[in-house]
Amino acid sequence: MQKAGSPYLLFLGDTQDTLSIKGCTGVKIWRPEKAHAQIVLEGGNQDLGLPNKTPSEAAAAGCKTMLVGVANAGGFVPDNWVPTIIEALEAGMDVMAGMHTRMADIPAIAEAAAANGRTLFDVRQPSQEFKVGKGFERSGKRVLTVGTDCSLGKMFTSLALEREMLAQGMKATFRATGQSGIFIVGEGVAIDGVVADFIAGAVEWLCPENDADHWDVVEGQGSLFHPSFAGVSLGLLHGAQADALVMCHEPGRPHMRGVPGRDLPSLEDCIALNEQMAHLTNPTAKVVGVSVNTSSMPEDEAMAYLDDTAQRLGMPCCDSVRTGVSAIVNELAKI
Amino acid sequence: MQKAGSPYLLFLGDTQDTLSIKGCTGVKIWRPEKAHAQIVLEGGNQDLGLPNKTPSEAAAAGCKTMLVGVANAGGFVPDNWVPTIIEALEAGMDVMAGMHTRMADIPAIAEAAAANGRTLFDVRQPSQEFKVGKGFERSGKRVLTVGTDCSLGKMFTSLALEREMLAQGMKATFRATGQSGIFIVGEGVAIDGVVADFIAGAVEWLCPENDADHWDVVEGQGSLFHPSFAGVSLGLLHGAQADALVMCHEPGRPHMRGVPGRDLPSLEDCIALNEQMAHLTNPTAKVVGVSVNTSSMPEDEAMAYLDDTAQRLGMPCCDSVRTGVSAIVNELAKI
Numbered sequence: 001m002q003k004a005g006s007p008y009l010l011f012l013g014d015t016q017d018t019l020s021i022k023g024c025t026g027v028k029i030w031r032p033e034k035a036h037a038q039i040v041l042e043g044g045n046q047d048l049g050l051p052n053k054t055p056s057e058a059a060a061a062g063c064k065t066m067l068v069g070v071a072n073a074g075g076f077v078p079d080n081w082v083p084t085i086i087e088a089l090e091a092g093m094d095v096m097a098g099m100h101t102r103m104a105d106i107p108a109i110a111e112a113a114a115a116n117g118r119t120l121f122d123v124r125q126p127s128q129e130f131k132v133g134k135g136f137e138r139s140g141k142r143v144l145t146v147g148t149d150c151s152l153g154k155m156f157t158s159l160a161l162e163r164e165m166l167a168q169g170m171k172a173t174f175r176a177t178g179q180s181g182i183f184i185v186g187e188g189v190a191i192d193g194v195v196a197d198f199i200a201g202a203v204e205w206l207c208p209e210n211d212a213d214h215w216d217v218v219e220g221q222g223s224l225f226h227p228s229f230a231g232v233s234l235g236l237l238h239g240a241q242a243d244a245l246v247m248c249h250e251p252g253r254p255h256m257r258g259v260p261g262r263d264l265p266s267l268e269d270c271i272a273l274n275e276q277m278a279h280l281t282n283p284t285a286k287v288v289g290v291s292v293n294t295s296s297m298p299e300d301e302a303m304a305y306l307d308d309t310a311q312r313l314g315m316p317c318c319d320s321v322r323t324g325v326s327a328i329v330n331e332l333a334k335i
Numbered sequence: 336m337q338k339a340g341s342p343y344l345l346f347l348g349d350t351q352d353t354l355s356i357k358g359c360t361g362v363k364i365w366r367p368e369k370a371h372a373q374i375v376l377e378g379g380n381q382d383l384g385l386p387n388k389t390p391s392e393a394a395a396a397g398c399k400t401m402l403v404g405v406a407n408a409g410g411f412v413p414d415n416w417v418p419t420i421i422e423a424l425e426a427g428m429d430v431m432a433g434m435h436t437r438m439a440d441i442p443a444i445a446e447a448a449a450a451n452g453r454t455l456f457d458v459r460q461p462s463q464e465f466k467v468g469k470g471f472e473r474s475g476k477r478v479l480t481v482g483t484d485c486s487l488g489k490m491f492t493s494l495a496l497e498r499e500m501l502a503q504g505m506k507a508t509f510r511a512t513g514q515s516g517i518f519i520v521g522e523g524v525a526i527d528g529v530v531a532d533f534i535a536g537a538v539e540w541l542c543p544e545n546d547a548d549h550w551d552v553v554e555g556q557g558s559l560f561h562p563s564f565a566g567v568s569l570g571l572l573h574g575a576q577a578d579a580l581v582m583c584h585e586p587g588r589p590h591m592r593g594v595p596g597r598d599l600p601s602l603e604d605c606i607a608l609n610e611q612m613a614h615l616t617n618p619t620a621k622v623v624g625v626s627v628n629t630s631s632m633p634e635d636e637a638m639a640y641l642d643d644t645a646q647r648l649g650m651p652c653c654d655s656v657r658t659g660v661s662a663i664v665n666e667l668a669k670i
Contacts, residue, residue: 134594135562196534197527199566227470227573227616231534235566259469281562 004096004121004186005064007036009053009088013070013081014044021046023069023098026180030159034186036063041080055084059091065121068097069183075100075124077109086112096121098179098190123182124190126202133200133239135281140210143332144242145220145291146274148264150229150257152250153320154220155181157291160320161246162217164329171214175207177236181219191221192232199232203239215332218242224273225265226256234277241281243335245274246328250293251305267313288335289316289328339431339456339521340399342371344388344423348405348416349379356381358404358433361515365494369521371398376415390419394426400456403432404518410435410459412444421447431456433514433525458517459525461537468535468574470616475545478667479577480555480626483605485564485592487585488655489555490516492626495655496581497552499664506549510542512571516554526556527567534567538574550667553577559608560600561591569612576616578670581663582606585628586640602648623670624651624663 010024018025028035028048037053040046055066066088068081077085077099085103088095089112095103102122103109113120143161145154158174158181165172174181176188194202207216218240222229249267256262265273271287278285290309294302302322310317316327345359353360363370363383372388375381390401401423403416412420412434420438423430424447430438437457438444448455478496480489493509493516500507509516511523529537542551553575557564584602591597600608606622613620625644629637637657645652651662 132563132593135597136594192530192532194531195527196529196531196567196570197564199531200563225615228467228535229532230573230615231566231568231570232531233566234569235531238562238565258467259471262470280560280565 002119002187004094006034006186007063008034008065008067009055009058009063009093010035010038010048010050011066011068011070011084012038012040012044012046012048013068014041015046015070015072016044018046020071021048021069023071023180023183024048024067026155026184027067027069030184036061039084041084055088055091055093059093063093065094065096067183068095068099069180077101077103077106082106082108085109089113089116089118092116092118094119094121096123096183098124098183100124123179124193126189126194128189128202128205130194130198130202130205132197133204133235135200135238135241138209138241139212140214140216141335142207142216142218142240142242143244143246144218144237144240145246145248146233146237147220147223147248148225148267148270149223149250149253150226152248153291153293154248157246157248157320157325158217158219159184160325161329164325165215165217165332168329168333170333171211173214173216175216175218177203177206177219177221191236192229196231199235200239203236207240220248223270224277225270227259227262237274237278238281242278242285243282244332245278245285245287246289246291247271247274247287248291248293252296267309271313287315288331289318291325291328292317292319294319294322337454337522339429341369341521342398343369343400343402344390344393344398344428345370345373345383345385346401346403346405346419347373347375347379347381347383348403349376350381350405350407351379353381355406356383356404358406358515358518359383359402361519362402362404365519371396374419376419390423390426390428394428398428400429400431402518403430403434412436412438412441417441417443420444424448424451424453427451427453429454429456431458431518433459433518435459458514459528461524461529463524463537465529465533465537465540467532468539468570470535470573470576473544473576474547475549475551476670477542477551477553477575477577478579478581479553479572479575480581480583481568481572481609482555482558482583483560483599483602484558484585484588485561487583488626488628489583492581492583492655492660493552493554494519495660496664499660500550500552500667503664503668505668506546508549508551510551510553512538512541512554512556526571527564531566534570535574538571542575555583558605559612560605562594562597572609572613573616577613577620578617579667580609580613580620580622581624581626582609582622583626583628587631602644606648622650623666624653626660626663627652627654629654629657
């Protein structure tokens with residue numbers, strides 16, 4: 001995938017809730033230097049605190065890409081978004097989106113892109129042709145975030161690890177495997193959109209051979225214990241050929257996301273299974289730390305949970321927000 | 336997927352070797368009543384021993400579908416095949432193929448299909464929209480073939496199991512997950528062509544709830560130990576929610592298919608891992624027998640191998656061709 005140019009104009013659409021704009025929010029948090037301006041349509045009430053600019057104003061100020069980092073039910077592109085998307089293309093910007101509907105499949109948008117020589121990044125549908133994975137040993141080091149469930153902080157943890165590793169002077173590159181991650185860095189592979197045969201191969205492509213002291217921080221997806229997505233998680237685990245794994249968890253979930261009645265696995269079981277399965281392509285892979293999303297807990301309860309878990313599992317246990325992830329990075333530095 | 340009508344006209348193209356026509360051969364072996372006639376192009380030398388008929392002759396004799404069950408390097412549709420494919424459509428037959436190139440993407444073929452109201456079955460590219468898998472318990476019984484590697488007899492074993500189960504008066508339906516299997520029964524899902532997110536969901540769709548005493552015999556793909564395809568195998572295992580697994584194996588392979596240097600797992604390890612992973616969606620799943628492809632061994636050596644393995648593992652060990660699979664079906668009948 002070609003890399004989307006920055007800075008971005010963040011398109012917030014006519015959305016009414018913060019969850020809908022999490023793609024744009026991720027950029028604001030993790031790559032603030034890319035978040036140049038925002039545009040809100042009539043009826044929308046979201047605000048990232050950025051200057052409001054029209055596509056022409058943003059393009060004139062140097063924006064290279066308009067990011068439609070907005071999710072709605074169904075993942076379609078509503079008619080009232082189309083004029084602004086076309087305006088952005090005509091102003092000379094590329095457009096990046098992660099809807100189920102490909103922008104390239106909306107004729108007026110496809111025509112405007114072609115007429116203006118602009119690129120449409122439909123990040124949810126990888127257009128790349130991949131080879132199958134091989135599992136051959138490759139140079140460089142890789143850490144993969146894995147989880148007890150979906151949507152509990154693997155991307156956030158991966159970005160926090162990259163930031164901390166760079167801060168400590170290590171060589172590190174975040175490798176995005178989901179649409180929000182791709183929005184943030186402008187490139188990557190939406191791994192759950194790849195044809196099944198090529199899951200591991202796409203990940204091998206995403207984090208290829210590198211310098212011996214370079215770390216790829218690979219964003220994980222799903223969980224080996226999730227009955228919907230475990231196949232994706234396993235292909236990702238094999239393709240990443242990770243030296244180190246970081247287990248992500250959110251305590252207190254009533255059931256696996258989207259599957260009422262199904263309990264989350266214990267951290268112990270999830271660590272053991274991920275290590276076991278990872279050994280197929282990296283016999284020395286091991287879980288080096290746990291990243292817990294304690295956002296629903298009061299401070300004292302959260303800190304007690306982290307301490308207890310660290311003690312029980314014999315490895316650092318952090319919250320990317322409350323404590324930072326330096327204790328986990330210290331473990332990576334030993335590898 | 337709509338079911339392709341039969342009988343078939345088997346298109347053998349201008350191929351020169353038996354491996355290239357294995358899709359057609361599979362139909363001849365497993366559904367001889369569907370193999371009405373064959374057509375060979377100039378330069379081809381393959382022969383399934385069927386009457387040679389033109390598309391018009393075959394259609395006049397009642398053929399409903401021309402099966403392009405031919406594989407070439409690259410999986411493309413050569414120009415010299417196109418006139419015959421169009422002739423079949425004009426004669427009133429549907430056309431089923433499993434190439435990488437979709438017939439629907441070849442304008443002359445797409446136009447002929449539309450003009451004559453015929454259906455193109457591009458079985459390698461599932462056109463279906465699937466939901467994600469859920470792993471909810473469902474009625475009916477399912478047996479899945481799994482393997483130590485790819486391409487060692489999972490389809491053949493599955494078809495042999497279905498045939499033997501029907502012969503014993505059990506209710507059984509073969510569920511195809513690869514192109515050859517789809518050719519044979521005229522329907523199914525090429526599971527490795529599904530978008531990664533939907534692997535398990537596609538299998539849940541393929542073998543849905545059924546009568547309590549009905550067995551779906553689900554064709555397996557790949558191996559949990561194959562670094563290219565384990566993700567597909569795992570999604571298939573979870574989606575099948577199998578009550579019983581049959582382990583398929585071919586002794587004497589120098590390495591995992593396509594991955595020089597990588598040894599095959601032991602049968603013991605492969606049985607243990609498949610049972611462990613299957614328990615996520617069916618806690619009582621177990622391997623009930625082993626199906627060995629002994630085609631490269633002389634008779635006495637083969638029989639000794641089967642006996643030794645059965646003894647060692649404590650379960651029936653068959654070769655679908657040499658011994659038949661009734662010993663395994665006897666185990667299924669107890670579930």
